[in-house]
Amino acid sequence: MSSKIQTFKTDDGSVTLFDPTLNAHYRSTHGASTESTHVFVNGTRLPQRTSSWTVLELGLGGGMNLLQTLKTHKEQSTSGQLRYHTVDWNPVTAKHIRELAYETQGFEESHIALLMSLLEKAHNTPDASSVEIVSEDGSQHITLHIGAWEDIDVTALQADAVYHDPFGPKVNPESWSTPCFTWSFNAIAPHGILATYSAASHVRIAMVQAGYHIASTDGPGKKREITLASPDPDTLQGYKQLSRERYLAKGQAQDT
Template identity: 30%
Template sequence: MDREIITTEDGSTTLYIPELNEHYHSIHGAIQESIHIFIKAGIEYYGQKNIRVLEAGFGTGLNAFLTLLEARDNERKVVFHTFEKYPLTPQEVEQINYSDLFTPEDAPLFQQLHDAPWEEDVVITPYFTLHKHRADFEEVNFHKYFDMVFFDAFAPDVQPRLWTESMLSKFYKALKPEGILTTYCVKGTVKQALRNIGFNLKRLPGPPGKREMLRAVK
């Protein structure tokens, strides 16, 4: 599947898949979208000092990178599991500019996320442990293990199977009681599926270019 590097409105890059007409992040700003939906509405809202995160879609590694920086800056210990069936090539990683937009000391950390081996715990910093699963979301099989889910799959119009009740229920089961799921998607069918599974939903103001986002609580 061909992928192109594009620059979004906040200066950060993302990937575009012409075949699907889909971007990995918002064209209005990749970094500001991830901070808004997953860091501020997720990690900071949850507020605990020890957090286990399950991410649907490692993609460019942006959510993991921002979580790593937040954990370090706030002395928060995070164990971060992420699923990705089609990882970036080394050439694509080189073209992603996130590390250029932070301090020079942070740049190697972004590369370490992509260099980390799959299917094992990798300690990136004293505050951030990464476990990458090279697998489809269907293989998510955890029970009351995670505090938080970052649901960052492609849009339901592009990959509807990722937003079905049966798929979303895997992430519900993976969460501890009172665990939260955050996502950019506010489509009616997705909201109904989340409610049917048992989530309590809260619509929140969205990032630039998007009116709303969702936080779902188990």
């Protein structure tokens, strides 16, 4: 991990991290917290689920999605357990989270402490392929899988929500490919929803090639559109459904 990672204040006042070596922000500069809530937590419709929540995230990064999910889960008095599985091949340090949390309002200290303990465990156990942490009341279980997504077996998860959140295709091309979406397709529950900030055509092609049905909705702030996907088209009702056949044909045209 680059030790040069810095904090960056985004347009909604929340803070994200910036890696100058990759020239990549961990969340949108137009509003880190807004993007997290709109795209990932609400996009996957987790708050509408009254039973337990299982989340698979590609890219723990600065932990904004995790903190927003812990907060929303705690506020939902009817919800059962939260099982949050996140994958990252280059976890940041607890020190970076402390700096980020120091500048961001609105997160519970106990949630920040959970995220920091998770990262401390990861950095203090160099050979571990995963580390886990559980909240004091036992209702929130977080597992960080350390490694490249293709090396992590998540097939048994039955995730209600997939947060597809690597850096953009220029920095992480392998994470926007058909094999990557096949990896999450094998982990998602039949009525689960994948959400991502990308609306790129090649990303949507990779999703349908992996087996997903796809839809779009308005993006946060100035962003026009984001993409949602599910194994079941009915689960995407209420979003603008996109033609699976059209994107499959586009993919075929690309390959010839």
